[in-house]
Amino acid sequence: MRRVVDVGLGPRSYQVAIGPGLIDRAGEELAAAYPRRRTAVVTDAHVAALHGERFIGALKAGGIDASLIVLPPGEETKSFEGLADLSDRLLALALDRGDVITALGGGVIGDLTGFAAAIYKRGIDFVQVPTTLLAQVDSSVGGKTAIDTPRGKNLIGAFHQPLRVLADLEVLQTLPARELRCGYAEIVKYGLLGDFGFFERLEREAGAVLALEPEALSHAVHRSVQMKAEIVAEDETEQGRRALLNLGHTFGHALEAETGFDGALLHGEAVGAGMALAFRFSAALGLCSGQDAARATAAIAAAGLPTRMADIRPEPFSATRLIAHMGQDKKAEGGRITLVLARAIGDAFVAKNVEPDKLRRFLIQEDAV
Ligand code: NAD
Ligand code: GLY
Numbered sequence: 591m592r593r594v595v596d597v598g599l600g601p602r603s604y605q606v607a608i609g610p611g612l613i614d615r616a617g618e619e620l621a622a623a624y625p626r627r628r629t630a631v632v633t634d635a636h637v638a639a640l641h642g643e644r645f646i647g648a649l650k651a652g653g654i655d656a657s658l659i660v661l662p663p664g665e666e667t668k669s670f671e672g673l674a675d676l677s678d679r680l681l682a683l684a685l686d687r688g689d690v691i692t693a694l695g696g697g698v699i700g701d702l703t704g705f706a707a708a709i710y711k712r713g714i715d716f717v718q719v720p721t722t723l724l725a726q727v728d729s730s731v732g733g734k735t736a737i738d739t740p741r742g743k744n745l746i747g748a749f750h751q752p753l754r755v756l757a758d759l760e761v762l763q764t765l766p767a768r769e770l771r772c773g774y775a776e777i778v779k780y781g782l783l784g785d786f787g788f789f790e791r792l793e794r795e796a797g798a799v800l801a802l803e804p805e806a807l808s809h810a811v812h813r814s815v816q817m818k819a820e821i822v823a824e825d826e827t828e829q830g831r832r833a834l835l836n837l838g839h840t841f842g843h844a845l846e847a848e849t850g851f852d853g854a855l856l857h858g859e860a861v862g863a864g865m866a867l868a869f870r871f872s873a874a875l876g877l878c879s880g881q882d883a884a885r886a887t888a889a890i891a892a893a894g895l896p897t898r899m900a901d902i903r904p905e906p907f908s909a910t911r912l913i914a915h916m917g918q919d920k921k922a923e924g925g926r927i928t929l930v931l932a933r934a935i936g937d938a939f940v941a942k943n944v945e946p947d948k949l950r951r952f953l954i955q956e957d958a959v
Contacts, residue, residue, distance in 0.1 A: 595815045598823040602751045606815050612758035613645050617652015623717050623754045624690050628655040630683050632703040633694040634663040637721050640764045668702045668737045676706045690715045696722035697729035704735030708750035718752040723773020724858055726757040727814035732822040772858020774893045777810050780817045783837045786936030788813050796893050833940045837930040838865030844915035862895030872931040874952050882935050909953040
């Protein structure tokens with residue numbers, strides 16, 4: 591079944607289409623997005639090999655001429671070097687501001703292409719065709735675009751909304767199981783932060799979603815995108831409520847920074863462990879019940895995601911170093927730590943000025959040193 595979510599942002603509103611087989615119908619699905627009947631499709635080598643020709647063929651069948659730009663896969667591509675390479679290749683195609691770029695890939699390609707589109711000739715439109723579960727439920731919607739620097743992830747970027755998002759559920763069939771689990775972490779995040787009913791359904795359907803059973807998958811992606819769209823429409827540039835989408839991310843980024851961004855710990859895995867830590871910290875502070883923290887932890891673990899620091903590596907993490915990373919997070923203000931914590935499953939809130947001593951005690955209780 592094809593479902594559509596509207597992202598209501600006034601003149602920058604757009605639709606997210608979700609369903610099976612949408613890539614094969616890309617020509618008709620995306621025709622209105624390409625007034626000049628041409629686009630440059632940016633992708634990575636994995637996605638190009640699996641879906642590139644099919645996507646270009648579908649665009650051609652709809653009368654849209656597409657040039658393919660293939661970049662190396664991996665987080666390293668989301669860098670100044672990757673941006674320079676992509677910008678040069680877009681310039682070589684002589685695209686101008688009336689043209690539209692297309693991102694075909696996961697969050698790496700979407701974030702990089704979106705940022706290149708935001709600054710190419712001072713801004714050009716782009717379309718997102720997300721091919722990972724994480725990109726479908728999170729990164730392709732909401733207009734956050736960025737690259738990483740050696741000092742941290744997503745530190746250089748812009749808000750630049752896509753013209754349209756096309757999430758083909760069948761394309762996930764080629765995604766490795768580990769990447770599927772990473773996307774699932776972001777799905778369970780929506781239940782944990784704001785929809786207890788959705789969380790309960792995920793408790794029952796985690797296996798079905800991860801097995802890509804059509805109805806369970808379609809519902810999970812649709813509900814996730816609906817929640818993201820609703821939050822983004824209310825707070826596009828993260829002045830308030832949008833920060834809830836960072837549940838688990840501040841703990842997660844600190845774990846990623848300590849593990850190195852070399853694939854040992856994937857972003858979604860870090861978010862899984864980070865959400866479990868955020869719930870257990872909320873319980874330690876007396877904000878939510880121990881039962882809720884245990885239930886959140888169990889739901890994350892049931893998807894095969896890490897929930898404890900010891901699941902990530904046997905050597906203990908340093909509490910001091912983790913706290914230092916958390917103080918450098920984009921959400922931190924003047925070095926003071928901001929975390930998304932919870933009063934219950936489905937009721938998260940932004941906690942500013944978290945006391946470092948309480949955080950340190952908690953991390954040590956969680957086996958940091
Ligand atoms: P990714 O783009 O690196 O994709 C993961 C791997 O899957 C890559 O090797 C890729 O080549 C491969 N792949 C993609 N689609 C495939 C398919 N259909 N079949 C087989 N292989 C496929 O990673 P990701 O998890 O999609 O995204 C992570 C990135 O997203 C991070 O850089 C993170 O910072 C960013 N992110 C951004 C936002 C946002 O709001 N902009 C939100 C969450 C995450
Ligand atoms: N992924 C967090 C956000 O889009 O705000």
